[in-house]
Amino acid sequence: xxxxxxxxxxxxxxxxxxxxxxxxxxxxxxxxxxxxxxxxxxxxxxxxxxxxxxxxxxxxxxxxxxxxxxxxxxxxxxxxxxxxxxxxxxxxxxxxxxxxxxxxxxxxxxxxxxxxxxxxxxxxxxxxxxxxxxxxxxxxxxxxxxxxxxxxxxxxxxxxxxxxxxxxxxxxxxxxxxxxxxxxxxxxxxxxxxxxxxxxxxxxxxxxxxxxxxxxxxxxxxxxxxxxxxxxxxxxxxxxxxxxxxxxxxxxxxxxxxxxxxxxxxxxxxxxxxxxxxxxxxxxxxxxxxxxxxxxxxxxxxxxxx
Amino acid sequence: xxxxxxxxxxxxxxxxxxxxxxxxxxxxxxxxxxxxxxxxxxxxxxxxxxxxxxxxxxxxxxxxxxxxxxxxxxxxxxxxxxxxxxxxxxxxxxxxxxxxxxxxxxxxxxxxxxxxxxxxxxxxxxxxxxxxxxxxxxxxxxxxxxxxxxxxxxxxxxxxxxxxxxxxxxxxxxxxxxxxxxxxxxxxxxxxxxxxxxxxxxxxxxxxxxxxxxxxxxxxxxxxxxxxxxxxxxxxxxxxxxxxxxxxxxxxxxxxxxxxxxxxxxxxxxxxxxxxxxxxxxxxxxxxxxxxxxxxxxxxxxxxxxxxxxxxxxxxxxxxxxxxxxxxxxxxxxxxxxxxxxxxxxxxxxxxxxxxxxxx
Numbered sequence: 246x247x248x249x250x251x252x253x254x255x256x257x258x259x260x261x262x263x264x265x266x267x268x269x270x271x272x273x274x275x276x277x278x279x280x281x282x283x284x285x286x287x288x289x290x291x292x293x294x295x296x297x298x299x300x301x302x303x304x305x306x307x308x309x310x311x312x313x314x315x316x317x318x319x320x321x322x323x324x325x326x327x328x329x330x331x332x333x334x335x336x337x338x339x340x341x342x343x344x345x346x347x348x349x350x351x352x353x354x355x356x357x358x359x360x361x362x363x364x365x366x367x368x369x370x371x372x373x374x375x376x377x378x379x380x381x382x383x384x385x386x387x388x389x390x391x392x393x394x395x396x397x398x399x400x401x402x403x404x405x406x407x408x409x410x411x412x413x414x415x416x417x418x419x420x421x422x423x424x425x426x427x428x429x430x431x432x433x434x435x436x437x438x439x440x441x442x443x444x445x446x447x448x449x450x451x452x453x454x455x456x457x458x459x460x461x462x463x464x465x466x467x468x469x470x471x472x473x474x475x476x477x478x479x480x481x482x483x484x485x486x487x488x489x490x491x492x493x494x495x496x497x498x499x500x501x502x503x504x505x506x507x508x509x510x511x512x513x514x515x516x517x518x519x520x521x522x523x524x525x526x527x528x529x530x531x532x533x534x535x536x537x538x539x540x541x542x543x544x545x546x547x548x549x550x551x
Numbered sequence: 552x553x554x555x556x557x558x559x560x561x562x563x564x565x566x567x568x569x570x571x572x573x574x575x576x577x578x579x580x581x582x583x584x585x586x587x588x589x590x591x592x593x594x595x596x597x598x599x600x601x602x603x604x605x606x607x608x609x610x611x612x613x614x615x616x617x618x619x620x621x622x623x624x625x626x627x628x629x630x631x632x633x634x635x636x637x638x639x640x641x642x643x644x645x646x647x648x649x650x651x652x653x654x655x656x657x658x659x660x661x662x663x664x665x666x667x668x669x670x671x672x673x674x675x676x677x678x679x680x681x682x683x684x685x686x687x688x689x690x691x692x693x694x695x696x697x698x699x700x701x702x703x704x705x706x707x708x709x710x711x712x713x714x715x716x717x718x719x720x721x722x723x724x725x726x727x728x729x730x731x732x733x734x735x736x737x738x739x740x741x742x743x744x745x746x747x748x749x750x751x752x753x754x755x756x757x758x759x760x761x762x763x764x765x766x767x768x769x770x771x772x773x774x775x776x777x778x779x780x781x782x783x784x785x786x787x788x789x790x791x792x793x794x795x796x797x798x799x800x801x802x803x804x805x806x807x808x809x810x811x812x813x814x815x816x817x818x819x820x821x822x823x824x825x826x827x828x829x830x831x832x833x834x835x836x837x838x839x840x841x842x843x844x845x846x847x848x849x850x851x852x853x854x855x856x857x858x859x860x861x862x863x864x865x866x867x868x869x870x871x872x873x874x875x876x877x878x879x880x881x882x883x884x885x886x887x888x889x890x891x892x893x894x895x896x897x898x899x900x901x902x903x904x905x906x907x908x909x910x911x
Contacts, residue, residue, distance in 0.1 A: 337903035352892025
């Protein structure tokens with residue numbers, strides 16, 4: 246145990262944590278806008294998958310990761326719009342509709358990729374030079390973007406009239422309405438923003454961390470991002486730390502593989518390593534949820550009084 | 552009568568709308584939607600063989616649909632049926648091996664893996680109880696977490712799906728797989744734990760049709776869930792919390808207790824999938840056996856308006872689609888079987904969106 250805690254190991258762990266936290270930061274920030282405006286966003290998982298799939302296809306076809314990334318983000322905005330229409334206009338149960346979007350994005354990419362690549366399981370491998378670049382082989386350009394977005398989102402949420410209105414729409418939509426805020430329109434914008442951000446996180450997964458899209462490749466990251474958001478009490482700066490925490494546990498789990506042995510001298514089974522982030526999410530939620538307070542009107546459809 | 556009509560109208564509209572959207576997707580992909588949908592639903596009731604398979608697929612869907620509905624009636628969304636049925640299936644196979652006198656052959660050598668050999672009737676009973684209890688425990692965990700800490704059952708059930716599926720995969724791989732078996736599955740359960748197949752009673756239905764008496768149990772559970780929810784005090788209390796938790800609490804009902812009860816029952820119902828799967832079909836735990844039955848249960852419950860009769864019909868409907876997906880894969884040029892998953896998601900979105908109109 247002692248000989249693995251070298252500076253090199255710790256550095257690897259740090260960079261690995263940052264890399265694994267990156268998609269979570271994007272998704273959690275997206276969820277933040279939607280939930281602060283009053284719309285529960287279980288759809289994050291599906292929006293991430295949308296971004297991941299679209300970016301992988303577009304990057305492969307166009308051989309340009311930046312255009313691919315933008316395509317992924319645009320697709321995320323589009324799917325988020327559909328979700329927004331269901332939950333805002335038709336007042337569908339937000340949790341049910343959000344889950345359905347995630348389910349849709351398990352099936353739809355498979356239908357499309359089996360048509361265009363004759364393979365339902367994954368898209369085509371993208372050559373390394375067409376992936377989102379890493380600096381010094383360590384830090385992805387997407388990680389830098391994610392970290393830069395934290396202060397930007399903080400500024401938008403707390404220092405602009407738009408942010409104030411979003412918060413008002415989620416806390417007290419009636420009062421916001423009385424003050425002249427168009428709550429419905431704001432919620433649409435907030436949900437679409439969540440689609441853009443979550444899809445960006447997904448795009449990084451397929452064209453940054455990996456080099457192709459595989460079915461269900463987010464593996465619950467959308468839900469973990471939601472847990473991080475709750476842990477962070479729906480605030481942008483704590484979101485960074487919550488996501489880094491989840492990224493760190495995943496990094497630790499990967500680095501532990503083959504290093505830490507069972508009492509019998511065998512490797513710790515891979516199944517247990519894989520379980521760690523999920524177990525931790527449950528523990529963290531149980532331990533911290535009492536301390537955080539959700540936006541008051543979260544999950545409540547808004548109907549304008551005549 | 553008007554009420555019944557309204558209950559039926561919107562689910563039907565949702566399904567039709569989903570088929571329109573699905574048809575557009577098929578068209579964009581380059582196939583004929585009518586031909587595709589014909590293959591999707593045209594192979595379900597033509598022969599005793601087809602009927603048997605369709606009802607076989609409907610069986611787990613009835614259980615998971617009921618599971619999701621009981622939680623729904625208490626205001627909870629149980630996305631964890633998938634994990635619950637995996638845990639239950641493994642536990643059932645484990646009991647079927649340990650108390651079923653299982654003797655395995657490892658590289659030519661015989662080894663007794665069982666502790667005891669129970670008589671058949673007793674063994675089946677113990678296995679069935681195991682399925683219910685194991686699923687119930689896995690369902691109770693998010694219930695307790697919600698009641699005790701207020702953490703959202705949706706995130707917890709999703710996390711428990713990942714954990715449960717990994718856990719049983721681990722136990723299967725390291726402890727219950729016959730060494731040398733290339734497939735990730737446990738040894739076979741004892742012969743005494745096998746439940747009868749329906750083909751025994753119906754002349755003309757081929758022996759290989761895996762429809763078992765678990766289907767009859769599923770029908771029985773529809774009736775029991777109906778009686779529980781609408782004819783007993785417990786069911787009333789559970790629904791009261793789902794309708795309005797604070798009003799129920801004011802009336803002397805503990806929402807926390809009801810949440811735990813609802814999630815436990817829900818998990819137990821999901822666990823019953825193991826009966827048809829392990830005792831009636833594969834006679835072992837097979838890793839990755841579920842074709843998303845737990846998630847499909849959500850669509851079944853929603854389309855069935857969380858009512859046992861509706862769930863029965865919706866389960867048959869989705870079983871038809873599931874049965875048809877392989878024919879779509881084979882018979883159409885471009886459309887893959889994942890179209891069913893897409894249709895399922897679109898149906899959920901439409902049902903949820905149209906719910907607004909049924910409230911009036």
